[in-house]
Amino acid sequence: KLMDNTTWLANHTGRSYFILLGLFSQSKHPTLLCVVIFVIFLMALTGNTTLILLILSNAHLHTPMYFFISQLSVMDVMYISVTVPKMLMDRVMGVKKISFPECGIQMFLYLTLAGSEFFLLAAMAYDRYMAICHPLRYPVLMNYRICLFLAAGCWFLGSVDGFMLTPITMTFPFCRSREIHHFFCEVPAIIKLSCSDTSLIETLIYLCCILMLLIPVTVISSSYSLILLTIHKMNSVEGQKKAFTTCSSHMTVVILFYGATIYTYMIPSSYHTPEKDLVVSFFYTILTPVLNPLIYSLRNKDVTGSYANIIPHTLISQSL
Numbered sequence: 001k002l003m004d005n006t007t008w009l010a011n012h013t014g015r016s017y018f019i020l021l022g023l024f025s026q027s028k029h030p031t032l033l034c035v036v037i038f039v040i041f042l043m044a045l046t047g048n049t050t051l052i053l054l055i056l057s058n059a060h061l062h063t064p065m066y067f068f069i070s071q072l073s074v075m076d077v078m079y080i081s082v083t084v085p086k087m088l089m090d091r092v093m094g095v096k097k098i099s100f101p102e103c104g105i106q107m108f109l110y111l112t113l114a115g116s117e118f119f120l121l122a123a124m125a126y127d128r129y130m131a132i133c134h135p136l137r138y139p140v141l142m143n144y145r146i147c148l149f150l151a152a153g154c155w156f157l158g159s160v161d162g163f164m165l166t167p168i169t170m171t172f173p174f175c176r177s178r179e180i181h182h183f184f185c186e187v188p189a190i191i192k193l194s195c196s197d198t199s200l201i202e203t204l205i206y207l208c209c210i211l212m213l214l215i216p217v218t219v220i221s222s223s224y225s226l227i228l229l230t231i232h233k234m235n236s237v238e239g240q241k242k243a244f245t246t247c248s249s250h251m252t253v254v255i256l257f258y259g260a261t262i263y264t265y266m267i268p269s270s271y272h273t274p275e276k277d278l279v280v281s282f283f284y285t286i287l288t289p290v291l292n293p294l295i296y297s298l299r300n301k302d303v304t305g306s307y308a309n310i311i312p313h314t315l316i317s318q319s320l
Contacts, residue, residue, distance in 0.1 A: 017097045018174075018193075022183035023278060024091055034091045040290055041084045047293035048073035064142040065131065068124045069296055071151050072253075075120065076289035079113045082106055083184040083285055100170070103185040108166040110184065114261065115212055116158025121254050122216035123150045128247055129223035133230045161212060168201055186281060213258065220254060249295050256291065260284035 023037075024030035055061045055070045083106070090096055098106070130142050169187050175195040182189035187205060191198045227247060260280050 017099045017178065018103055018185070018190075019096045019179045020087070020090065020098055020183060020185075021096065021179055021181050022087055022090070023282065030091070034088060037084060037286065038088055040286055041080060041088070044080045044286075044289040044293075045077060047290060048077045051293045051296070052077075064127050064147045065124070067144075067147050068120065068127055068151070071154075072117065072120055072124070072292060075113050075117050076292055078109070079117070080286060080289040082109045082113065087183045098185065103190070104166055104170045107169065107185045107187065107190070108162040110162075110186065111165055112155075112158045112162035114158070115161035116154045117257065118212050118216045118261075119154040119157050120151070121250070121257065122219040123154055124250055125220040125223040125254075126150075128250060129227055132227050132247075161208065165205065165208065168204065172196060172198065172201070182278065182281065184281075184285070189277070209261075213262070217258070224251070252295050253288075253292055256288055257284060260288075 024033060027033045052070050052073045055066045086098070086106070127142055127147075131138050134141060165187055169190055172191070172194040173196050174190075174193045177193065180189050180193065191201060224247065231244065260283055263280050
């Protein structure tokens with residue numbers, strides 16, 4: 001039955017594979033761009049992995065805030081690994097094809113990770129609200145079990161997005177060109193290849209994005225409104241400064257990630273061009289995973305202090 005369904009799907013779509021035109025076809029210096037992307041990919045892996053290991057190895061960082069930051073780093077490592085290795089391998093091997101099943105799997109993983117990150121950023125804002133507005137009850141209100149529950153909820157809600165949009169998108173009949181003007185199988189780029197009426201799925205995507213954004217944005221805006229009120233009432237200047245530093249790092253990540261996503265999925269298609277879509281997708285798919293660990297590391301004294309403590313110990317152990 002599985003073989004019959006696969007055959008039917010391939011015949012129904014008229015294609016068993018797609019062609020990813022990617023970033024390199026738009027570049028005057030594709031080899032240089034390939035090297036740059038490879039370096040960015042290594043930086044993202046190194047930065048996020050180092051941050052995860054640092055949080056796991058340092059007991060001082062075993063708090064809800066750093067637990068959520070480590071979850072964000074895990075998502076970023078997986079997020080960039082879904083698209084970049086395939087793109088670089090295709091460039092090196094001179095292949096641009098992606099099979100129908102591979103495209104569906106890539107789309108599902110991408111949607112799941114992006115959706116999970118939406119809700120994780122909301123959970124992080126809620127955690128900051130609890131820490132700043134209810135400091136005395138914070139250890140009870142945000143214990144380890146609750147943090148695990150929130151993180152699991154973020155992953156589950158993200159997977160709902162993937163399970164809902166991927167089958168609908170991939171079962172459309174694709175009788176136009178096989179060429180995807182993108183570097184991975186993103187929903188809007190795939191829909192453009194369909195020869196049937198896509199207005200229904202475009203409406204569904206719009207409504208889905210509203211729901212996926214409305215809940216986190218409501219939590220984030222409510223949390224930060226209450227945080228600002230609490231900070232305003234603080235008598236300690238040092239306490240105000242620390243609260244602002246922590247919250248500004250998180251808000252920077254929120255603006256970067258949500259802004260690019262709103263453009264891709266919620267701005268009318270008449271405002272889109274393949275070139276603009278590539279640039280925006282490159283920004284939040286490839287650059288954001290690099291920026292997140294830098295934002296949380298450079299603006300966080302606890303993390304920079306942990307780095308400072310680990311480096312001397314590493315040098316001493318190597319000398320011995």
